[in-house]
Amino acid sequence: MLAILIGMLTMLTWHFTKSYTKDTINSLAYGLRHELLQRPILRMWNILNSTVEITMAQVKLSEYVIDRHDKPSQAERDEQLYNVMRDVTWALFSSRKALNAITISYRNGFVQAFHRDHRSNNTFYIYSDHVKPTMSENRPKDRNTSSIWYRESLDPITGEKIGTRRTIPPDDLINIAGLSEVRDGSASWHVAVSKFTDSPLLSAALPVRRPSDRRIVAAVGVTAALYSVGQLMKELVRYHSGYMYLTSQEGYVLATSTEAPLLRNSTTGRKLMMAVDSEDPMIRSGAEWLNKAYGDKFPINTEVHAEDVMLGHHKYYIDSFFLKLKRLPLVGVIIIPRKYIMGKVDQIGFTTLVILIAASICTLAIGCVCILILTSGISKEMRLRAELISQLDARRRAEASSNCKSQFLANMSHELRTPMAAVIGLLDILMCDDYLTTEQFATITQIRKCSTALLHLLNNILDLSKVESGKLLLEEAEFDIGKELEGIVDMFSAQCINHNVEIVLELSDDMPILVHGDSARVVQIFTNLISNSIKFTSSGHIILRGWCENYDTSGMTKLSTSQNKPHCLFKRKSKPRESIMNNDKKSNRKIILWFEVDDTGCGIDPSKWESVFECFEQADPSTTRTHGGTGLGLCIVRNLVTKMGGEIKVVKKDGSGTLMQLYLVFGMPLEGTGLQFHLDFGDHNFMVLLALKGSMGRLMMSRWLRQNGVYASLASEWNELAQILQETFQGKQSDNKDFIECSTHKAARLNIVVVDADILDLSSNIWRQQLYFLDNYHAKAKFAWILNHDTSSEIKVELQRKGHLLIVNKPLYRTKMMQILKTVIQEKSKAKDPVTRVKAISEQNSLSGLHILLAEDTPVLQRVATIMLEKMGATVTAVGDGMQVVDALKCMLGAGECTFDLILMDCQMPKLDGYDATKAIRRSEAGTGSHIPIVALTAHAMSSDETKCLEVGMDAYLTKPIDCELMVSTILSFTDKRVS
Template structure:
């Protein structure tokens, strides 16, 4: 639209003086004249009509009284002639054509004058006066003249329009004469303007058009006046000066041409000399390249011999420590020297033009990962994470020189590792274009290293050059790698470059090097991958790029994936993941940190297929074998991932087979439901169980058994928090009794705890306990504990607290020993993670550390009772789950009363014990809401006790709020439980 508007502007643009004069003066005057004439005509016509109207109504007003007196005669037709004779004088009025008296129906009752037989115009009957109205002979006006027997009557007249027309003609004549005079005046002004200004300008133009380089000195005729004459004089002076300057320039040009001719002759002579020198330099350079190629090739033979014999000496193994160090130094120096010679050889071949690229099919993905796997030990040594984004549009098979492709990628990746002190390296491989029979492949290597300064970038791809001279000393190298890579990329019809990561984002470090190469297409190179929609993977990888790669691969393979953001989050997901496990379930974890401790904790919750992601050098095969896991090496490839997931050994685990025949266990717990579940689980394993409801009762049972000379128990399960005597105190008392009895084999005591806090580790160790299990107790945990602590080999070593971390055929976890504090999870969330499946998906018990909001309370209403989980916690026994639920619900009335009494007494220590007891009871039944509330209530009371701060109103309000929420949860649970306990 704007272009079209601009085009019309150029068409309407007026550039000559006459056109501008007309456009700027004549046209505005004409427009103003037309507007003025129109206004005059309009006002004149309005004035004439007003004058006619006034005259008409004046006539009507004068004869209205007479017409009113004659109204009575209108009903008498014989009186019409008399009426006409009386009103005949009206025709003597000026410009009056005819007169009539008209009734309301528009019928003339009497009419006389010119054209009296013609029809009168229609008017509105309700008006007193009307007009002007157009009629066939003039303009009609009317005035009500009174009433007759059948209604009102109007006196109507027709006025002649000829006076109006004559007045209009007179106005037109005056306007025409005025316009003609104005036009003549404008023409005179135009003539004067033309002779005064325009004509001299045109004459100057014509004289300038006739000028040339030879006639600049000629005189110009001056015939202007005023300012225009001064302009002409200045123009003549300027032309004379130009003529003089032109003459000087001509002379200078002739002199310059002579000098240039002499210079060209001298340059021709010098070019001949330079051409001879260039030919000699090319010959010398070729000789140098041939020499370098030959000497580099000759150097490789003795170097290979040196390296081979050094390796033979190292393999004999009969060297002293000092000789071994010497041999290792020679190996490193030889390898470094051989790499330098190879670089020089490649550089000399390229420089001599003797390097010929091979064209053969090769696996592109395998080539990329061959390079990465080869260099991964260097990255592992520097603790640098690596990841490869190998996009799905990449071809499988290509035609090209695989060795040179790997050489380019090796140079870039090794440089990235060399110049990256910490952080990560990310390689991206994507298909940039695919036309005809060629693939344009784009490879980039992003590091988080020292980066590049602006001044060093220009020399980066030059031979024998590095970004900073000090870099050579600090990091080593000849500076040939990037130069060789650039030349190889050019031979492969591609490009190479780099970018500073800070230019992309101010907080990023390092640089990104990239290159593109042309590789030929191979028939049938389309990437096809299996569909793994039946696979279910739970992963926890700390490196974001590696996690993204795994997510992308699994999404492409249509596998189901859950991602844990942290180790506690992973532990929280393991038990529900184990519950839903099938033949195609996998858990993939990062090898960072204490891998053995991590796998140990995982195996307490999950028994299916397990993979550890990390560098090959960083993963201990013995640990993998010990915990029945496999390795997924960093960086991860799609092929390796598929091969691992489709491994024949699916690591399917059923419930560990174990026979507890002959074992006798003492179970100590003050809460009957806990004892019932523990006894049921142990009985299923064939274990005989003796129950004790307190620490004092446990000591009495043990003392009585010793006095009777009966065989001691094989193991004791000891609850931690019990009234009168806690589990810690009972354990210490048992250890003292063992010293008095001179027991050779200490009794294994296993702690039962709903949650183990970090500050309780030393207390558990100091009390003499050997291990612990978290409530709710699972059958796998019991099997592991029984295998560990009822094995005679382990019993012989219990006294020094150095247990083996493996049972006979199953990995153990979490042993409480002085030498293995790492057996404890790092925080409370880890310990209690085994019950995290009770909570809603987006809910954490930590949210209950403050009073639960109304919205959260409503959200938890749908998690009052999880009956399938209750049956699962009862080892699949519905009758046991029902009995536990019945016992818990029946205790609510007493529990509410006792909690209220303790609150009124402000006995918060006992209130904490009762809340812990309630929390422990909920661990054996699927009660997400009640479990979360009781746990949070307990923690509130424990935090207050540990802080030592005086009790304030805010704390009391929180306690009251928690109590109300517990009561509501108990009431809701009672209603839900009745549906199961009394289904009828």
């Protein structure tokens, strides 16, 4: 109520203050406008009176001269009459410099006129020539019926003739007032237009009567320019602002305070301009408003006094006056901006309103503060109590939400990791089988890699809380960077073959074997990049390149010319990288590795090279419908690259496709452990024939072989392979002379033929004949076969039957080629798996002599863990719930024998879970001095789960799926066993 009362008082105060001030100013403004209107009126009356006086004087002189010289019986004296009239008229005309013209039009049609051109400052005498005209003729003649008109230039001071007379058309210079204009015997006014002036002319006409009979014998016309009226209007608005103009009743502009033209050009000569057509926007707007309010023809004796008229975007005062002349009513209009008169008032009114509002607000604020001060003591306790209740409720809701989220992630982790652990465990068991063929082992390896990729995805889900809080940390572990990249290429090989795209891995020889970093994030980066390339590449190739940045580049070997690009591309980044290297010399050693993902897909528009790395951004929005995706992949890649100290960019390339270029910073391992291992193949006298379908892989592999001292020849199809073999080993002529000479140069040369299964004709049984053809050269060369993931078992069986045991899967990269060459060197032609890892015999019995109690309720996982432990030499007793674990330990303690060396305890089991079972075991151990190690084996992978396991008395924590090496090392750490 107080606020409403103060507001009403404020508005009333402002209203009355402004209203009274406005009324006062409006009264003064009306007087100012009235005065401004009266001045043009006075000037107009002066011009009219002056014109009337001159006209009356000319009429009196004309009547006097005509009375003296007009003798009806003496027609020969008319010439004398005209001469006298000329002299009299000149005397009057020369004395009035403001006049434009004086004309005398006689009844018989003869015209005499004096005209003054103000622009050129010339004076003329104009007259007509009738054949002996006489003033006694009864019938009046029209003024323009003269057959000849003349114009003579006069001295503007003496009036003497200058030069010769000239013949001119009738009315060429001035408007002649005729008898028809004074037919009723009274004065007549009209506006004239001359082509020699830019201003309209005001013309007055009076009749001349013969004194004897009062008969009209001539008409006198006096023309004066309205220029002085316009000058007065300009002076008035210069001091008082606004716009003024004078029009006829029909709306023709006669004078104005602006520079807008008053006349317009037409095909028939110059014409008066209407006010509504004026070039000045304010005069045009004012005339349109008057026409809208009062019609096209202004009413006689009507005066307008309008306020707050909107013209354009501003308000104006509009006032008018009416000047009634016979046959020429005139209207004067003045337009004054409202802000000229009321601007200060409005400004002061607004300022007053602001001050009153501010004062009211201050008063209201002071009142509220006083109320708060008076009531704060009473309401403080209630407010604090309500705030405390609100905070407690909010905290309870937040904790409940956090608990629900954590429980959801924990449950999902357990439900997803349990079957995943079974899959990976069974695959690990299969991979331990020594009787697997090469193809089987490669297939199982790829399945395990895909399962591991799913496990990494699950781990990303479990890191959700860390990502949301910005606390996602990179792991620091030693890993084989080359093996990780090879695994990615192998994983995508099947997808590339299905898309008819060749995938190639090109790593330089200076790449280190081991680096320190987060291998999972590295895999995630290149998985996203290669997945993107496959998505947008329908044909051609995808190349993953990698090399080491070495500031001492003298001994650095490059595999492709494109590897020189990054040094100039990120030239402005060289100083930060140098600073990284210099700073890390004092602490951890760092290394910068460069990578490229090059494809021949649709490419990215250069304008989108930066935006594609933003969240939910794609180079072409239509690709969401065509290829799928959300636009998050490259955003995640850039964030991970940046977090690893690197940078990624899209780089311009020759040809179609996209070239992604990036560098990553890794830690260096201990001295000597991260160097690349090399073999000197040049000493073994190799000759390799690469019969590969993919052109890019064939080219890069041959380049790498030649750089390492191995001669390489190329074949892209079956006919070319067959021709080279025949010409090489049967002594036929061949275009490939280098290959023949190389193959026969040394008798002990090792000939290796790498054959891509895709060059065989698989459409029919011709491939059998082709294999039969190769049997002819089986004793002369070692054959290595490159198979696809979908190569039929029939072909594989046939290859094994024919003794082709040197087999690898696509794609062919450096490591696989090195294994082929090593196998040939070691003459292991009967080896089933040249790529199979060598098992350490010592690892087979690393847990020998240990008795382990395994608690696992899932039968599949129980079987997987049992097989793994038994393969390591341990004795395993498996139970299905926590109650059985407690009973078994009670029996062991009751017997006083240490039967079990360690317990692997699942956390979620029926009857009694792993947490309660551990508590029961620790309680039973109290006072006995014994302590059996308990290692948690659970699918829960949250950090809170590890803390909970340790709190209940467990000694260590392992997550599913089971990492065999980690499990063995953990078991040995608690049982004092070591690998021999």
